[in-house]
Amino acid sequence: MEYRSQKIAHWYFKIALLLFVLQVIVGLWLAVNYSFTVPQWIVDKFSFATARAIHTNLLVLWMLLGFMGGTYYIVPEETGSEIFSPKLAWIQLVALVATGVVALIGFVFGWTQGRPLLEIPRPLDLVIVIGALIFLFNVGMTMIKAKKWTAIQGTLLGGMLFLALLYLFGIPFYKNAVIDWYYWWWVIHLWVEGAWELVTAAILAFVLIKLTGVERQVVEKWLYVELGLFLFTGIVGTGHHYYWIGAPSYWLWFGGIFSALEPLPILLMMIDTMMHVKQRKLKIKNPLTWTIAIGCAVLHMIGAGVLGFMHTLPQINYYTHGSQVTVSHGHLAFFGAYALLNLLIFYFAVPQLKGIKVYDDRRGKIGFWTMSTAMTLMAITFGIAGVIQAYVERVLGMGYMTAQSYMQLWFAVTLVLGVIFFIGLLFTVADLFTMRPAKAQK
Amino acid sequence: MTKKLAFWIFLAGTISSSALFLWLTLDTHRQVEVLANVDKLSERVVAGKRVFEKYNCNDCHTILGFGGYYAPDLTKVIRRIGEGGVQLIVKMPDKTFAGSRRKMPNQGLSDEEIGRLIAFFTWIGNIDNGDWPPQDSATRLSRKERRIVASTALSPGAAVFKAQGCMHCHALQKRGGTAGPPLDGIARRRSPKEIMHSVVNHADVDQDAAMKPRKDLSGTEVEAVTLFLANLK
Numbered sequence: 001m002e003y004r005s006q007k008i009a010h011w012y013f014k015i016a017l018l019l020f021v022l023q024v025i026v027g028l029w030l031a032v033n034y035s036f037t038v039p040q041w042i043v044d045k046f047s048f049a050t051a052r053a054i055h056t057n058l059l060v061l062w063m064l065l066g067f068m069g070g071t072y073y074i075v076p077e078e079t080g081s082e083i084f085s086p087k088l089a090w091i092q093l094v095a096l097v098a099t100g101v102v103a104l105i106g107f108v109f110g111w112t113q114g115r116p117l118l119e120i121p122r123p124l125d126l127v128i129v130i131g132a133l134i135f136l137f138n139v140g141m142t143m144i145k146a147k148k149w150t151a152i153q154g155t156l157l158g159g160m161l162f163l164a165l166l167y168l169f170g171i172p173f174y175k176n177a178v179i180d181w182y183y184w185w186w187v188i189h190l191w192v193e194g195a196w197e198l199v200t201a202a203i204l205a206f207v208l209i210k211l212t213g214v215e216r217q218v219v220e221k222w223l224y225v226e227l228g229l230f231l232f233t234g235i236v237g238t239g240h241h242y243y244w245i246g247a248p249s250y251w252l253w254f255g256g257i258f259s260a261l262e263p264l265p266i267l268l269m270m271i272d273t274m275m276h277v278k279q280r281k282l283k284i285k286n287p288l289t290w291t292i293a294i295g296c297a298v299l300h301m302i303g304a305g306v307l308g309f310m311h312t313l314p315q316i317n318y319y320t321h322g323s324q325v326t327v328s329h330g331h332l333a334f335f336g337a338y339a340l341l342n343l344l345i346f347y348f349a350v351p352q353l354k355g356i357k358v359y360d361d362r363r364g365k366i367g368f369w370t371m372s373t374a375m376t377l378m379a380i381t382f383g384i385a386g387v388i389q390a391y392v393e394r395v396l397g398m399g400y401m402t403a404q405s406y407m408q409l410w411f412a413v414t415l416v417l418g419v420i421f422f423i424g425l426l427f428t429v430a431d432l433f434t435m436r437p438a439k440a441q442k
Numbered sequence: 443m444t445k446k447l448a449f450w451i452f453l454a455g456t457i458s459s460s461a462l463f464l465w466l467t468l469d470t471h472r473q474v475e476v477l478a479n480v481d482k483l484s485e486r487v488v489a490g491k492r493v494f495e496k497y498n499c500n501d502c503h504t505i506l507g508f509g510g511y512y513a514p515d516l517t518k519v520i521r522r523i524g525e526g527g528v529q530l531i532v533k534m535p536d537k538t539f540a541g542s543r544r545k546m547p548n549q550g551l552s553d554e555e556i557g558r559l560i561a562f563f564t565w566i567g568n569i570d571n572g573d574w575p576p577q578d579s580a581t582r583l584s585r586k587e588r589r590i591v592a593s594t595a596l597s598p599g600a601a602v603f604k605a606q607g608c609m610h611c612h613a614l615q616k617r618g619g620t621a622g623p624p625l626d627g628i629a630r631r632r633s634p635k636e637i638m639h640s641v642v643n644h645a646d647v648d649q650d651a652a653m654k655p656r657k658d659l660s661g662t663e664v665e666a667v668t669l670f671l672a673n674l675k
Contacts, residue, residue: 033512033544040536043545048512049501114495116509175488177566178478181506182470217445224448232455235463244574245506248473252572254466258459319576322507322515394576396585400514401542402617 001352003076005083008090010353012069013346015097017429019062020339024422026055031418034411046108053107053119059334060117061100065093066342067199068135071156073349074206075139078153079146084138092134099127115180117188118170125171132164151220152202152209155227159198166190178246185241192333193234193262193304200300200341201226201269207293207348208273213281222272229265237262240312244321252314259312263305273297286351288361288368292344295372299336307332307379319394324407325386332379335371343368346432360438363431370424378417385410477570490562493555502546505566507574513546518578520567525560526654527610530621532556537652541620599670602663611653614674622653627674634672641667 001007032038033048072089076082083089103120106112112119120128139157143149170187174180205223209216239255273293284290307329311320320326351359385407393403474480494500500509505516519528531538533556535546551559573579603609611622618624628637639646641664644653659667 037543038545040545040548044536044547044549047498047502047547049498049510049547052501052510052512053498110498112495112498114498114500116500119498119501173492175491176474176478176480176483177491177506177562178474178569179471180491181508182467182474184508221443221445221448224445224452225443228448228452228455231452232459235456235459236466238463239466242470244571246474246478246569246571247470248477249572250466251470254462318572318574321574322504322509322511324511327511397577397583399617400577401544404544 001355003082005086005089006073006076006349007353008083008086008093009069009073009349012065012072012093013350014433015093016062016065016069016342017346017432019058019065019100021425021429023055023058023062024418024425026051026058028415028418028422030055031411031415035408035415050107053112053116054104056117057100057103057107057119061096063196063334063338063342065096066345067160067196067203068092070203070342070345070349071135071139071160071199073345073353074156074203075142075153078150078206079143079148081142081146081148084141084145088134088138092131092138095127095134096131099124099131115170115184118184122171125167129164129167132160132167136161136164150216151223152206155198155202155205155223159195159202162198163191163195166195181245182242182247185238189238189241190235192338193237194231196338197230197234197265198227200337201230203341203345204269204273204293204296207289207344208276210348211282211289211293212276212279214276214279219276222268226265226269226272229261229268233258233261233264240317243314243317256312256314260309262312263301263309266301266305270297270301285358286347286361288359288364289344289347291365292340292347292368295368296336296340296344299332299340299372299376301336302376303329303332303334303336303379307383319390320386323386323389323394324382325390328379328382328386331382332375335375340372343428350432350435354435356435356437358438360436361431363427367424367426367428367431371421371428374417374421374424378414378421381410381414381417385414479565479568482565482568484561484565486558486561487565490558490560490565493551493559494562497549497551506569506571513544515575515578516563516566517569517571517575518567520560520563521580522578523610524607525564527607528560528563529556530611530652532559538619538621597670599666599668602659602667603670606656606659606663606667608667622651625671625674629672629675634668637671638664638668641671 029051030048033051038048072083099120103124106121106124107119111121113121136157139160143153143157166187169183174183201223205219208214209219236254237259239251240259242251242255274297277290277294311317311325311329347364351357388407388410389403392398392406393400494505499505499516502510502513503516504511507515507517523531531546532551533553534548536548539545573581576582609618611619613619613624614626616624632640636647640648640653641656642659643655643657644651645655
């Protein structure tokens with residue numbers, strides 16, 4: 001750590017990790033709902049819908065806090081100056097976490113916007129917008145005052161600005177459900193396949209420069225190419241969500257073709273991460289941080305690239321749309337691309353924040369490998385369940401619950417895998433909270 | 443490749459894709475007017491959408507394929523189970539799904555709210571959305587439906603039984619709903635005449651039963667379905 005104001009990042013990380021734990025606990029409860037019959041009186045008070053709203057909103061909240069913390073850590077080093085106002089960074093953190101907590105409690109009592117992933121009620125949206133504005137102002141002012149611009153910080157700021165702007169499209173009430181879903185995807189798709197990818201690419205590039213010592217010019221050059229490809233394929237690629245909503249049928253062509261190209265930038269990112277690692281000029285100090293960087297690149301490719309591609313073509317999507325196949329893709333993509341990216345910046349920054357040069361990575365290793373293995377297997381079990389659903393419900397035309405009964409075994413396996421994932425997560429979180437220097441080796 | 447060229451690739455990619463996307467967005471707005479029957483998007487339909495959101499239905503059910511995957515898709519729910527089916531399920535999910543392994547919360551919707559919800563579902567179901575989902579498609583018959591069509595000639599009564607939604611409440615061989623009693627071997631317990639009365643107006647036979655009168659059935663349909671049930675011995 002070179003700058004005092006980077007310390008604020010640590011708090012963002014800690015809260016993000018706690019919310020991650022909570023997210024997985026609620027996720028386990030969702031899996032219980034699939035595997036067992038929950039009695040009516042519990043369902044009446046705490047339905048699957050409420051739990052799902054909590055699970056997904058926690059995901060968004062902890063990941064955004066991680067990204068923001070990561071940005072507060074990176075920007076001082078990129079600009080070579082302290083953060084414009086650490087106080088504002090605090091206010092922003094408190095505002096966002098408070099909003100999150102109020103929203104989650106509100107869900108339990110039925111206070112909701114009622115649209116999946118965007119359940120946070122409209123009055124609270126306002127606080128979120130204010131929080132985002134404070135963040136952008138703070139980061140932007142830091143850059144303006146430092147008068148130093150790098151491609152990495154530009155991408156970070158651009159990605160966050162894009163993210164905040166898109167959120168606005170999710171706030172209004174749309175009378176027409178078709179238009180509603182049309183703009184709902186501006187938030188959801190353009191976040192995860194646009195703005196978040198920008199942030200990810202920037203953070204990954206930053207960590208790679210620091211870890212490998214590969215020349216900035218080279219890393220930033222590839223960063224530009226990746227961004228260009230991400231946005232070129234990702235923006236029109238939004239069309240793969242418009243196949244069956246009542247939008248014009250040309251979306252089958254535009255969505256199909258552009259989204260078929262979407263794995264390309266991810267592939268490029270994976271290849272150039274591997275390349276930079278191979279051409280490194282610095283010694284490997286903390287092998288776990290490297291492992292996470294490569295794990296992130298690989299699972300990002302499998303979860304988002306391969307699993308996404310598999311059901312993005314309209315001919316296949318007709319049968320898999322809105323089935324457990326989507327769940328399979330969603331879980332591995334979020335974990336590979338964004339959870340691991342967050343863990344990467346945590347594992348990179350936390351030792352520095354604590355002044356540890358070489359950290360003891362035994363628990364962290366167990367955590368990383370347990371979580372990655374469990375989540376990869378979960379993607380497979382959800383995937384099998386999804387294929388069964390597509391065939392039994394959509395091809396054979398048997399009832400919804402009949403199809404679900406054939407998927408039961410795989411839900412049970414998923415629950416077990418979920419518990420294993422949770423154990424891995426506890427290792428990781430405990431490790432990050434109580435990180436120790438490694439004992440000197442001979 | 444230089445960094446400058448890379449930067450131009452970034453700009454060109456972003457701007458071309460954004461421009462195309464915005465242009466398609468404009469055109470989509472124009473075409474949705476027709477595809478989604480915006481002329482039929484009445485205040486009641488909008489009120490129904492608000493009910494749908496108020497009770498967070500969408501985090502268990504999917505609609506147009508989006509939402510939770512925990513419960514059936516609602517895009518063509520009216521075509522699948524009819525207004526009566528929706529009414530029955532939303533009004534008393536605890537009873538409808540008493541025997542089901544998954545439950546639906548009873549959120550105490552008023553009849554007025556359910557009426558609005560039905561208006562919303564009816565409008566959604568008429569959107570021209572590429573005939574999705576496949577299981578509710580009217581043109582692409584599923585294998586099960588093809589079998590039913592093939593069996594119509596063999597047993598017209600079975601076809602009526604299926605087509606009139608009897609199986610939403612009654613089960614045969616453990617397939618079907620649980621709101622009403624299973625009908626396996628019904629002819630051992632009831633005479634053909636009783637069965638016919640039960641079909642047309644169940645209140646004649648049992649005053650407390652939830653089954654509504656089915657005066658909408660034609661004489662031939664009643665005859666066929668009675669014959670079918672009267673043979674379940």
